[in-house]
Amino acid sequence: MEKILITASKTYEVLTGEGLLPRAGRLIRPVLSEKAQKLCIVTDDTVDRLYSGVLSDSLTDAGYETVKFVFPPGEASKSLDTLSELLEFLADHQLTRSDALIALGGGIVGDLTGFAAASYLRGIDFVQVPTTLLAAVDSSVGGKTGINLKAGKNLAGAFWQPSLVLFDIDTMKTLSYDLLLDGAAEAIKAGAIADRELFSYIDRVDRLDAPETIRYLSSRAIEIKRQVVEADERDTGVRQLLNFGHTVGHAIEKCSDFSISHGHAVAMGMVICARAALALGWSQEDCLSPLLASLEKFSFPLACPYSAEELCNAALKDKKRMGDTITLVIPAALGDCRLKKIPISQLNEFIKAGLS
């Protein structure tokens, strides 16, 4: 079992290893209040069938009473309606300020559960148990929680750190290769931001779905996220580096009506961004080639089916809340990204350079 300590407004550990779910109760007990009695497992139908039983048994063995809130999988559940149902559920089951929530699932489960934990009784503890690689390397660490509004994704939420992150690598066995890729994209992103060594590692590796590859990639990605979150927990500066590939990636997701998943879209977004930065002379070296090599090694589909105009319109619709400029993340060198503010009028030209 590997431990990474996150020192944000709350200090907590990310535990990564095999066989952690059956030991969850014992691992969770030290981080919760001694007065904690009741834990609410929050999950979706898919993950519920796979892992609720083992988690719940382990919590019961550790002396906790458990209740369970299950909702339909998918982005549509990350809503004020589900949040509302969950909060009423917690009140109906009379969870106290000392009790806690356990988010068992991917990013949607974690984001929603975290926001409920932040809001219920003005804030109670919660534990992240990510069961997708994407959630493990990205959303479960750093305390960004939230839900979607009708006007857009993640428009309401809270900064609320978990008390513990438990990443049981065994759960990756039930993940499709496509879902593994979604997580791998964020790990490669972390490498592009701050760890060029990661690209040499991928160069030497045989397959993404080997436990040792997953362990290495998640460990590096979490470590880089730790550094960035500790430097800027509330996302007013350097934390924006984590958005490498995301401005264009979000636009791709939207243009596809979310049929292209987040990680796949971010992979395309990173390539477009690296190619544009190279063409415009904003990179000091060729970051595109190693990025392409890593993504292609894992067989990412990288052909972007949208025009610069379509992507630009989608991106700007999302960014009107930001004013007249847009902050891009540019790879100055491999493993060294920088923030660059450009007028929104230049975005179309930038994306065009990235597509050609």
Add this chain to the structure above:
Amino acid sequence: MEKILITASKTYEVLTGEGLLPRAGRLIRPVLSEKAQKLCIVTDDTVDRLYSGVLSDSLTDAGYETVKFVFPPGEASKSLDTLSELLEFLADHQLTRSDALIALGGGIVGDLTGFAAASYLRGIDFVQVPTTLLAAVDSSVGGKTGINLKAGKNLAGAFWQPSLVLFDIDTMKTLSYDLLLDGAAEAIKAGAIADRELFSYIDRVDRLDAPETIRYLSSRAIEIKRQVVEADERDTGVRQLLNFGHTVGHAIEKCSDFSISHGHAVAMGMVICARAALALGWSQEDCLSPLLASLEKFSFPLACPYSAEELCNAALKDKKRMGDTITLVIPAALGDCRLKKIPISQLNEFIKAGLS
């Protein structure tokens, strides 16, 4: 204009004086981001008719664009539904992270607006402009925000401090005497907790609805709230002192189906609590007499129409989330309250002693 500086997780001023609303724009500008452009005034229909115009004009004069969200007055609006509508409204009007909300009204407006500010884009600034004495002396200071769930009041929310509190005493002219009493109860409560001088002042004063009385009472109450909030912002210890009279008070509100208002119920609650503490030998001096004298001077109706059993049942229904004990606030001496934990099985006996 009087200033009280609150040093919590955010440092901000409470400004009290006459003629502040017409100067709101100029007073607010220094505390918001330089990038703030759009302000959303949140208020209810009653206050909207009285004060939105002057506030909005003042903000416009100071160079801000304003939008306005108005909801029906009353506790039923302090709901997830209204919160949801408000959040969607903010997104539709594309408020940015640099923009801010202005809560114009009583405690319901302030609590709801504060929670929306805490949640929108994971937290933006907000300003409290209390237009009731109760909101001025109590809910607008200290950062407790929230909404009601079906299971009970204030069960969801956030600790989120305002950037400024603007209390224009002129707005008290449109307040009914009953609503003034609601605020006076909390001011007297503050005196009971930490300022016995306040009782001598009330003894000397002519009338509650004179501006100088309001200025004195609000100033003392806010100062005491400042001390308590600074010592325990997240309400895990000494801040519970602010609940003097509230356990029984809440029970009275509930038994009356909220036809007895918060302040009036707290006044009755304080009397019951002081009488019980005296009878049980938990007070070192007679706190009941000066408390009664102050409340009667302002003509508080103090006869409690409910039995100990009714109040006890109502109180415990609310407190199941707390476990097997209940923390009471007991006046050890006038101006010196203490927390006292008792088994919930003793609550009935305590209330009975307070009623007889």
